[in-house]
Amino acid sequence: MTNSIGEIADADFILTAGTNTFDAHPIIGIKIKQAVAKGATLAVIDPRLTDSAKLAQYHLQLKPGTDIALFNGLANVIIEEGLYNKEFVEARTEDFDAFKQTVAKYTPDYVSEITGVPAETIREVARGYAKAKNSTILYTMGITQHICGTHNVFSTTNLSMLCGHIGKESSGVNPLRGQNNVQGACDMGALPVVFPGYQPIGVEANREKFAKAWNVESVPDKPGLTVGEMVEAAGKSIKAMYILGENPVLSDPDANQVIHELESLDFLVVQDIFLTETAQLADVVLPAASFAEKDGTFSNTERRVQKVRKAIEPIGNSKPDWEIICLISTAMGYPMSYDSPANIMNEIGKLTPAYGGITHERLDVCSLQWPCPAPDHPGTKFLHATTFSRGKGKFQPVEHIPPDELPDAEYPMVLSTGRRRYHYHTGTMTQRTGALEVFYPNEYLEINCADAEKLGVCDGDKVRVISRRGQVELAAQLSERVTPGLVFTSFQYPDVPINKVTNAARDPISKIPEYKVCAVKVEKVS
Amino acid sequence: MVANVTLTIDGNQVTVPKGTTVLEAAEQAGIFIPTFCHDPELSKPGACRICVVEIPGARNLPASCVTEATEGMVVNTASPAVIEARKTNLELLLANHPEDCLTCNKNGDCRLQDYAYYYGVKQDAFKGEKHNYPIEDDNPFIVRDMNKCILCGKCIRMCEEVQGNNVINFAFRGFNSIVTPAMGAHYADTEISNCVFCGNCVSVCPVGALSEKAMIGKGRRWEIQKVTTTCPYCGVGCQFDLNVKDGKVIGVTSTNGDVNGRALCVKGRFGYGFIHHPDRLTTPLIKKDGEFVEATWDEAISLVAKKLNAAKDTYGPDAIGILSSARVTNEENYLMNKLARAVIGTNNIDHCARL
Numbered sequence: 077m078t079n080s081i082g083e084i085a086d087a088d089f090i091l092t093a094g095t096n097t098f099d100a101h102p103i104i105g106i107k108i109k110q111a112v113a114k115g116a117t118l119a120v121i122d123p124r125l126t127d128s129a130k131l132a133q134y135h136l137q138l139k140p141g142t143d144i145a146l147f148n149g150l151a152n153v154i155i156e157e158g159l160y161n162k163e164f165v166e167a168r169t170e171d172f173d174a175f176k177q178t179v180a181k182y183t184p185d186y187v188s189e190i191t192g193v194p195a196e197t198i199r200e201v202a203r204g205y206a207k208a209k210n211s212t213i214l215y216t217m218g219i220t221q222h223i224c225g226t227h228n229v230f231s232t233t234n235l236s237m238l239c240g241h242i243g244k245e246s247s248g249v250n251p252l253r254g255q256n257n258v259q260g261a262c263d264m265g266a267l268p269v270v271f272p273g274y275q276p277i278g279v280e281a282n283r284e285k286f287a288k289a290w291n292v293e294s295v296p297d298k299p300g301l302t303v304g305e306m307v308e309a310a311g312k313s314i315k316a317m318y319i320l321g322e323n324p325v326l327s328d329p330d331a332n333q334v335i336h337e338l339e340s341l342d343f344l345v346v347q348d349i350f351l352t353e354t355a356q357l358a359d360v361v362l363p364a365a366s367f368a369e370k371d372g373t374f375s376n377t378e379r380r381v382q383k384v385r386k387a388i389e390p391i392g393n394s395k396p397d398w399e400i401i402c403l404i405s406t407a408m409g410y411p412m413s414y415d416s417p418a419n420i421m422n423e424i425g426k427l428t429p430a431y432g433g434i435t436h437e438r439l440d441v442c443s444l445q446w447p448c449p450a451p452d453h454p455g456t457k458f459l460h461a462t463t464f465s466r467g468k469g470k471f472q473p474v475e476h477i478p479p480d481e482l483p484d485a486e487y488p489m490v491l492s493t494g495r496r497r498y499h500y501h502t503g504t505m506t507q508r509t510g511a512l513e514v515f516y517p518n519e520y521l522e523i524n525c526a527d528a529e530k531l532g533v534c535d536g537d538k539v540r541v542i543s544r545r546g547q548v549e550l551a552a553q554l555s556e557r558v559t560p561g562l563v564f565t566s567f568q569y570p571d572v573p574i575n576k577v578t579n580a581a582r583d584p585i586s587k588i589p590e591y592k593v594c595a596v597k598v599e600k601v602s
Numbered sequence: 603m604v605a606n607v608t609l610t611i612d613g614n615q616v617t618v619p620k621g622t623t624v625l626e627a628a629e630q631a632g633i634f635i636p637t638f639c640h641d642p643e644l645s646k647p648g649a650c651r652i653c654v655v656e657i658p659g660a661r662n663l664p665a666s667c668v669t670e671a672t673e674g675m676v677v678n679t680a681s682p683a684v685i686e687a688r689k690t691n692l693e694l695l696l697a698n699h700p701e702d703c704l705t706c707n708k709n710g711d712c713r714l715q716d717y718a719y720y721y722g723v724k725q726d727a728f729k730g731e732k733h734n735y736p737i738e739d740d741n742p743f744i745v746r747d748m749n750k751c752i753l754c755g756k757c758i759r760m761c762e763e764v765q766g767n768n769v770i771n772f773a774f775r776g777f778n779s780i781v782t783p784a785m786g787a788h789y790a791d792t793e794i795s796n797c798v799f800c801g802n803c804v805s806v807c808p809v810g811a812l813s814e815k816a817m818i819g820k821g822r823r824w825e826i827q828k829v830t831t832t833c834p835y836c837g838v839g840c841q842f843d844l845n846v847k848d849g850k851v852i853g854v855t856s857t858n859g860d861v862n863g864r865a866l867c868v869k870g871r872f873g874y875g876f877i878h879h880p881d882r883l884t885t886p887l888i889k890k891d892g893e894f895v896e897a898t899w900d901e902a903i904s905l906v907a908k909k910l911n912a913a914k915d916t917y918g919p920d921a922i923g924i925l926s927s928a929r930v931t932n933e934e935n936y937l938m939n940k941l942a943r944a945v946i947g948t949n950n951i952d953h954c955a956r957l
Contacts, residue, residue: 081838081861102800102867103838109766220956253837257935258928261953264935266926268949272936277949290944296919300942300949303956306923314923314950316913318906320938321927327957343909350881351894359909360902361894363883364930366876367834368844368851372931374832376839376861384931387829387844388851391877392884393899397927397934401941403899407907410945412937420933443839443860497798500835500869509875511742511816512868515799588956 077378078248078459079212080445085110087246089208091201093121093143093232094218094592098128099497101252101377104214117208119201121146122218123492124522124564125557134201137559138191140490140593141222141479146198147231148179148476149187151238153202155179160206164240169469175234178473190476206239210247216254217494221592223480226585230472237469243460253377255501256367260375263431263446264424268300273428289427292410302587304328304580311340318404319346320397321364325353326502329580329589330545331573347400350504353570363394370396372417373439375446379456381434382443479593480581483561487543487595489527492564493578494591499568507570519569520553523598526560528552531600538601541565543594546576549601563598567591609675616671624666624677625653635679636688636717638808639754640667643863644763650754652691652717656681663687685721692718693727698777700732700749701725708810710823714752715809731777741790743799743815743872748780751811757781757803764865769797781811799868805856806864816875817845817853830857833870834929838862840870851877910946919947926953 084090084107098105105128112118112131119134120126121143129135138146154160155176165172184195205211213236219228229251236242236249253259265272275282277297287295306314307324317338328334338344338357346358355361369390375381390396395403398417405412414420418436425431430446433453438444444455460469483490498516499506506512521539533539535554540547541563550565550572558564567574579594604619609627616631623646628635638650648668655666656678663684666677678684695714703709717723738746753772758781761769769789773782783795790797804812828843841859844851854871856864876882886902887894897905913921924946926938935953942951 098798101836101838102798103840103862103865106764106766106865110764113766255837255928255954256832256834256839257931258837258953258955260932261926261928261930261935262955264926264932265939265943266935266951266953267955268952271943272939277943286943290940292944295943296947296949298920298949300920300951301923303925303952303954306925306950306952310923313917313921315917315921316910317923317925318910319925320934321929322925322954324925324954324957327954342913345906345909349876349883350879351883351887355883359889360897360906361883361887362902362906363885363887366882367831367929368874368877370931372933374839375932376832377837378839378861380839380861381932382832382839382841382860383830385829385831387827387831387846388849388877391882393886394882394884395899397930398937400903401934401937403903404906404910405937405941405945407903408911408945409907412940412945417931417933420936424932424936498868500873505834505876506869506873508879508881509873510879511872511875514742586956591957 077250077252078242079246079250080378080457081107083246083458084108084212084214085114087111087116087210087212089117089119089204089211091119091121091205091211091213092128093213093215095214095216095252096122096124096126096128096494097214097252098126100216100254100495102497104252117204119204123559123562134197136193136197136201138193140492140562142191142476143219143222143228144224144231144474145182145187145190145476146193147235148182149184149191149198150202150205151175151179151235152182152187153184153199154206154238157203159203160238161240165238168240168464169237169471171471171473175471175473178475205235205241210244211239211241212247212250214250214252216252218592220586220588221590223581223583223590224477225583225588227474230474233469234471237471243458243462245458248458248460251377257374259377259379260373263375263428268302272424273430286427304582304587304589307334307337310337315341316343317341317345319344319354321348323352323354323502323504325357326567326570326573326575329575329578329591331575332546333580347397349394350508352502352504362400363392364400365390365394365396369394370398370417372398373421373436379445380443381431381439381446383436383439480590481579481593481595483595487597488561489596489598490562491541491543491577491594491596492562492592493567493574494564496566496568499566501568503568503570506568518551519565519572520551521598522555522558522564523552524556524558524560524562525554527598528554531598533600540599540601541574541577541596542599543577543579543596545579548572548574548576563596607671607673609671609673609677611677612679618671622671624655624669624671624675627671628666628677628679633679635666636713636720637667638713638752639756641756641759641806644756644759647755650752652688654684654687655679656684688717689721689723692721692723695752696723696725697728697730698732699725699752706750706810707813707818708823712810713808735780738788739815740788741799743868744789744801744804745813745815745818746789747811747813750809751781752809753779753781754808755781756806756808757812760802760806765800765802767796767798769795770803799872800866801868801871802865814853814855814872816872820852821845821847826852828855833866835869835873840866842866842870844874914946920950922946922948922950924948924951926951928953928955
């Protein structure tokens with residue numbers, strides 16, 4: 077996030093795109109509700125009538141996969157009506173002319189045809205966003221999980237720069253991250269092309285710095301594979317995998333293929349707190365301690381680094397993940413040992429400029445938001461106040477492209493997947509709480525009444541969702557949340573492995589699969 | 603710049619910014635005033651009147667939580683009239699309060715109990731009708747015992763002003779007043795109640811009317827150790843207190859988190875049961891002939907090291923793939939990055955950020 081979570085409550089205009097905030101990020105949902113209660117305008121871009129869409133003054137119920145057209149349409153109106161922030165565009169950005177040229181054809185009428193959003197709504201939202209004192213954009217996977225996910229993100233940043241709604245309090249571009257430490261995992265270099273702190277592996281000076289610090293001759297310069305590429309290469313160029321706290325069998329698209337690929341590895345070691353669907357395929361399973369059983373830090377979606385504190389001893393004979401990694405490293409011939417996670421953080425701070433001033437000692441007093449480069453630095457509340465990371469903000473003109481797999485005669489409906497309020501990711505934890513799964517025991521398929529009627533399906537009937545890749549069975553829920561032609565469910569139930577159905581087509585830049593659109597047919601199970 | 607005012611509370615001169623209430627001024631001076639309905643994060647109804655003070659010249663005993671401190675004001679927080687009023691207030695509350703402190707889950711963390719003790723108030727001052735509401739426990743998260751409710755309304759304001767769901771409000775009048783969702787629905791009737799089981803109402807209840815269901819009977823409040831930590835679910839980074847007794851996590855309660863304050867969602871507050879779930883892995887496992895067999899750490903680690911080294915030696919470091927995790931700590935992700943790059947010698951490291 078360029079801003080902090082607390083700042084959302086003070087925004088004047090909130091534009092959310094592809095985020096079911098009240099279910100997936102309830103505490104951020106609270107901030108949105110507080111802003112609306114104080115008079116902020118809420119505009120929600122989502123194909124589904126989510127709870128936040130119900131609260132919104134404007135629900136832009138676009139056809140799945142048409143976000144770029146919509147954002148370009150908003151920009152078109154803003155430029156056409158002279159509402160853009162000329163000073164900001166002049167002083168802080170570049171390539172405006174190319175952007176202007178690209179969005180010229182995205183008139184409200186043209187965009188309305190592509191997206192299904194009324195032209196007048198596009199105009200009103202564009203004016204509202206441009207004219208408000210502090211407008212902010214929030215988005216999540218509804219933006220990124222498309223084959224044009226990176227371009228979708230570009231289209232959000234284009235809009236914010238156009239209006240100068242970035243780099244100030246309560247106003248910016250804010251991806252809401254879905255997992256407790258997904259920000260931190262990225263920050264710490266659990267990515268194929270960067271060291272900790274996003275220092276590229278392609279830069280020789282970076283490689284020298286880390287090789288020296290780690291006391292090895294060299295570190296590799298060849299870009300690594302992303303999760304999807306790794307799994308696809310399993311059994312081919314990838315012979316062995318070490319999977320820590322991940323469950324690709326349920327979370328990755330085209331699950332049948334994932335299982336086949338992981339089974340073809342020479343060796344698979346999985347480290348987790350439960351015997352997940354992925355762990356069941358492993359040659360060796362290592363029992364890890366949960367968050368309650370170890371010390372450390374998580375970095376949240378607003379770059380806030382906070383302490384995780386050990387409350388109980390590890391269950392059974394399990395061990396904290398950091399201890400297990402040290403044991404494996406040492407056994408492989410590279411002695412690795414630390415007294416405590418605090419000492420690991422000291423090493424991180426020396427090598428990662430944004431974490432340079434972060435220590436467990438300081439975090440015991442208060443949390444810190446990176447960049448926090450020095451021991452006396454207070455941390456950073458919002459980003460890009462005077463300059464962008466690359467200097468000037470670059471407009472990235474992007475064109476609408478349709479999803480990889482569109483409905484056709486055989487598979488006439490669109491399936492979109494996401495999360496439920498009562499469950500989390502692949503359900504490994506939330507299906508075992510004694511409470512959440514009791515209240516919300518079964519998954520269902522949201523289907524519009526009109527479609528249900530055509531299929532002869534009543535509420536609660538079992539249906540089969542079939543794509544070119546696989547099928548699952550689950551109960552239907554007749555719902556106004558989805559439009560005719562769209563069905564929705566979550567990937568959080570092991571007995572409804574919906575990723576057997578989803579499409580593994582990926583964004584060419586980010587390699588994110590297109591979970592939000594695939595073509596399916598729905599049948600009643602007799 | 604806000605002007606200051608100086609007042610005298612129990613003989614102590616206190617200087618506070620204009621607009622400060624008498625209650626806040628007293629708190630600043632370290633002077634105790636009891637409260638039920640007041641909460642610094644919520645609007646101020648000034649309803650319960652347990653915080654009354656004596657201010658010479660005022661026509662009655664004003665509620666300190668809604669009385670603005672003024673220049674030269676003299677306040678007595680513990681005069682005989684104040685004590686008398688508070689005792690009567692407590693006697694009236696106790697007159698229709700269940701006499702079950704012995705087994706009440708809030709025993710030891712109950713304002714009514716604390717104040718009754720402090721002012722030496724017993725339950726038999728007034729004899730009157732008692733409520734006999736059925737206990738609402740038809741959901742797995744929250745138990746509502748409206749017989750114990752003192753109608754402070756903090757749950758109502760928390761739900762409206764912080765959570766923004768407007769699930770509950772006062773219904774009926776006088777002795778029949780009750781806090782309830784619309785049409786007398788239960789929380790579990792979510793179509794009517796709009797409840798999302800965040801439990802933020804529970805976090806502000808000063809008595810035993812609202813309880814975390816799974817914590818009932820699991821430990822007395824004074825036996826519980828609270829450890830502040832960060833939620834393991836979504837990326838918001840809420841902080842809460844793990845409630846620990848005898849080495850077991852028996853519940854989650856609110857703390858004052860930098861991001862979330864006291865607010866939590868249903869997963870954060872009620873989703874901790876996985877920690878002690880019998881499915882937890884408790885020993886390394888090695889697959890032999892298609893079946894998992896329990897192993898020692900030494901066996902498992904040396905097998906992993908041997909196999910990874912073999913893959914590296916035979917096919918090169920890029921034949922190994924490492925999936926780190928968005929669930930584990932920064933320190934652990936850093937070590938995975940170090941293991942991949944320095945120990946194995948590959949950049950094949952990623953995690954589930956894309957999923």
